[in-house]
Amino acid sequence: MKKLIIASTSTVYGGTYLDYLLPELEKHFSSCKEILFIPYARPGGISHDGYTENVRLAFAKINKSVKGLHEFESQSFGTEAAIRNAEGIFTGGGNTFVLVNELYRNGVMEVLADVLNQGTPYLGTSAGSNITGLTMQTTNDMPIVYPPSFKTLGLLPFNLNPHYLDADAQSKHMGETRETRIKEFHEYNRTPVLGLREGSWLEVNGEEIVLKGNLSARLFRQDEMPTELETGSDLSWIK
Amino acid sequence: MKKLIIASTSTVYGGTYLDYLLPELEKHFSSCKEILFIPYARPGGISHDGYTENVRLAFAKINKSVKGLHEFESQSFGTEAAIRNAEGIFTGGGNTFVLVNELYRNGVMEVLADVLNQGTPYLGTSAGSNITGLTMQTTNDMPIVYPPSFKTLGLLPFNLNPHYLDADAQSKHMGETRETRIKEFHEYNRTPVLGLREGSWLEVNGEEIVLKGNLSARLFRQDEMPTELETGSDLSWIK
Numbered sequence: 001m002k003k004l005i006i007a008s009t010s011t012v013y014g015g016t017y018l019d020y021l022l023p024e025l026e027k028h029f030s031s032c033k034e035i036l037f038i039p040y041a042r043p044g045g046i047s048h049d050g051y052t053e054n055v056r057l058a059f060a061k062i063n064k065s066v067k068g069l070h071e072f073e074s075q076s077f078g079t080e081a082a083i084r085n086a087e088g089i090f091t092g093g094g095n096t097f098v099l100v101n102e103l104y105r106n107g108v109m110e111v112l113a114d115v116l117n118q119g120t121p122y123l124g125t126s127a128g129s130n131i132t133g134l135t136m137q138t139t140n141d142m143p144i145v146y147p148p149s150f151k152t153l154g155l156l157p158f159n160l161n162p163h164y165l166d167a168d169a170q171s172k173h174m175g176e177t178r179e180t181r182i183k184e185f186h187e188y189n190r191t192p193v194l195g196l197r198e199g200s201w202l203e204v205n206g207e208e209i210v211l212k213g214n215l216s217a218r219l220f221r222q223d224e225m226p227t228e229l230e231t232g233s234d235l236s237w238i239k
Numbered sequence: 240m241k242k243l244i245i246a247s248t249s250t251v252y253g254g255t256y257l258d259y260l261l262p263e264l265e266k267h268f269s270s271c272k273e274i275l276f277i278p279y280a281r282p283g284g285i286s287h288d289g290y291t292e293n294v295r296l297a298f299a300k301i302n303k304s305v306k307g308l309h310e311f312e313s314q315s316f317g318t319e320a321a322i323r324n325a326e327g328i329f330t331g332g333g334n335t336f337v338l339v340n341e342l343y344r345n346g347v348m349e350v351l352a353d354v355l356n357q358g359t360p361y362l363g364t365s366a367g368s369n370i371t372g373l374t375m376q377t378t379n380d381m382p383i384v385y386p387p388s389f390k391t392l393g394l395l396p397f398n399l400n401p402h403y404l405d406a407d408a409q410s411k412h413m414g415e416t417r418e419t420r421i422k423e424f425h426e427y428n429r430t431p432v433l434g435l436r437e438g439s440w441l442e443v444n445g446e447e448i449v450l451k452g453n454l455s456a457r458l459f460r461q462d463e464m465p466t467e468l469e470t471g472s473d474l475s476w477i478k
Contacts, residue, residue, distance in 0.1 A: 013411035044419055045426035095423050097382075137382050140414060143336075144376055144424040146389050163414035172252035174437055175379060175402035180283055184334050185383040187284035198413055 002155060003028070003121045006132050007201035008162045008213075010093055010125035018058040018125075020199065024212075026062045029121055032088035034065045040102035041094025041127040055092060064088075069108075079106045083115055093126025093162075096139040100131060101147040113153045126162045129196070133159035138185055138193050140178075156202075156209065157192075157239040159185075164195030164218060179218075179226065186222040192238050193220040194229075202235065209235040241394060242267070242360045245371050246440035247401045249332055249364035257297040257364075259438065263451075265301045268360055271327035273304045279341035280333025280366040294331060303327075308347075318345045322354055332365025332401075335378040339370060340386040352392045365401045368435070372398035377424055377432050379417075395441075395448065396431075396478040398424075403434030403457060418457075418465065425461040431477050432459040433468075441474065448474040 005021070005028050012020050029035060039051040052068035059066050072082040083089065089112070091099070103109045116122050124132055130139050131152040138159045167177040176184075182193050195218035196202070203210045211217050216228045219238065229235065244260070244267050251259050268274060278290040291307035298305050311321040322328070328351070330338070342348045355361050363371055369378050370391040377398045406416040415423075421432050434457035435441070442449045450456050455467045458477065468474065
């Protein structure tokens with residue numbers, strides 16, 4: 001049975017890394033002593049070791065140890081086995097193209113989907129949340145590497161837009177708003193898209209999907225007007 | 240000899256479509272009665288016909304007629320011949336992934352590079368500017384379709400980031416700034432990136448590249464601090 005926390009962001013304004021989620025994570029990962037961290041998205045170009053160290057410091061606050069998936073790349077044990085054996089898994093944010101490319105390069109996209117469908121507790125933030133949807137095609141990130149496919153884990157029957165940002169009516173910038181970009185996505189794709197604002201997350205238990213945090217989320221469907229979904233609502237009907 | 244105007248945006252705040260550029264375009268396209276318009280980027284999902292009509296209205300103000308490249312797709316004449324025979328070419332903005340995908344699907348990426356290198360006058364705005372760089376990897380757009388390659392026309396020895404946006408110090412949004420995204424690009428690529436603010440454009444004559452408009456542009460190079468380049472400066476040294 002799936003057991004996922006899918007968060008828009010790791011860090012809310014004025015907060016520290018993961019702090020707003022720690023009470024949730026303590027419950028979510030209650031069965032785990034050690035978390036396997038997937039550092040591949042490398043925010044700001046940070047090294048895998050450096051990123052893993054940041055995550056280690058955050059999880060130490062709830063008494064979890066952390067191993068980075070990259071540590072298994074050179075071992076006979078291997079990344080696939082590391083994922084199969086993990087008690088709990090966290091994929092952090094950064095660049096979604098880099099993350100997806102590395103998951104394919106290491107041949108672990110399928111096994112990751114497999115263990116998460118079977119119930120390994122999972123946390124995703126930002127890019128790590130993006131990959132839980134059907135495709136990564138509603139990411140905000142730059143295509144700085146060319147992945148073999150945009151297909152992702154498909155743990156949700158829709159796509160996500162993390163860090164969802166409402167249009168700023170005061171702005172003089174003429175670039176596309178987030179809403180316009182998602183509308184363009186729907187010219188070519190039927191997949192619903194959930195715009196998840198910073199501070200919001202999805203709690204997934206089996207087929208149940210509930211919106212958490214203080215804010216509403218914005219749902220975009222092909223040929224329909226976007227709608228606001230209130231926090232606490234059941235989203236398992238979206239497909 | 241290349242003869243290009245490469246603009247950050249088609250429309251500046253408070254203006255109408257292409258109006259701020261029309262005096263330049265009148266000179267730039269002085270040898271052309273008809274402009275071939277490439278509508279493939281489809282901003283906001285507009286149809287090829289609708290987009291071409293908007294461009295027709297703008298170019299009518301400087302007495303140019305306009306044909307859309309899509310009009311040749313079903314003709315024996317073909318898109319490749321249309322590009323070879325064009326007096327002048329304009330590629331409009333929209334989604335860069337869609338634009339690049341359509342250029343490859345129609346097999347015209349190479350012939351377009353060819354005629355532009357040989358001197359057919361060209362205007363690009365936004366996505367239509369993005370494709371003049373070495374790759375489309377510093378676009379701001381969503382990957383709503385999966386193009387066969389990120390490689391683009393290579394008319395410039397660097398990449399562009401159109402609609403370049405400075406970080407807003409007041410913002411409480413935790414998503415990456417444009418500068419952070421370009422820094423991440425440089426973790427994987429050596430290609431210099433020019434952040435072109437709205438209202439700026441490059442004027443390319445042969446190997447000469449000059450920054451035009453009222454604003455400075457921001458140059459990003461791997462392992463270096465970004466620098467500001469003043470309007471009017473020669474940028475042909477960047478590679």
